[in-house]
Amino acid sequence: MPIVYVVAALLIILAVARLSNTYIPMPGSIKAVLNIALALMVIGMVLWLINTYIPMAGSIKGLLNIVVFIACCVGVLRAFGLWDAIVGLWTNFRNRQAPVRDSSEPAPQRQ
Numbered sequence: 001m002p003i004v005y006v007v008a009a010l011l012i013i014l015a016v017a018r019l020s021n022t023y024i025p026m027p028g029s030i031k032a033v034l035n036i037a038l039a040l041m042v043i044g045m046v047l048w049l050i051n052t053y054i055p056m057a058g059s060i061k062g063l064l065n066i067v068v069f070i071a072c073c074v075g076v077l078r079a080f081g082l083w084d085a086i087v088g089l090w091t092n093f094r095n096r097q098a099p100v101r102d103s104s105e106p107a108p109q110r111q
Contacts, residue, residue: 002052006045013038036079043072 017038020031047068051061077083 003049006049009045010042013041032079036076040072040076043068 017035020034074083077086
């Protein structure tokens with residue numbers, strides 16, 4: 001019976017997405033947020049179906065959940081335009097060089 005509920009929910013999400021993208025006028029930013037929320041609902045339901053009805057080892061399920069979660073986070077960040085900023089921060093952090101020590105100063109001694 002839960003599969004019937006999931007199929008009904010997916011059909012409702014499909015109808016809402018179709019109505020919001022074609023017939024209901026709304027600003028682009030609200031439409032983008034609505035589409036992201038609907039996509040996350042679909043991904044959550046599909047992941048629940050996979051975790052519930054497909055037999056697999058617990059470690060593989062955990063790995064699948066982590067990969068899907070990371071992919072969703074990257075997708076949401078890219079949709080909001082924050083991904084490039086985060087990649088830039090990471091690149092700056094990785095490329096930061098150690099401070100240059102003056103050769104005339106003695107090296108610090110370790111004890």
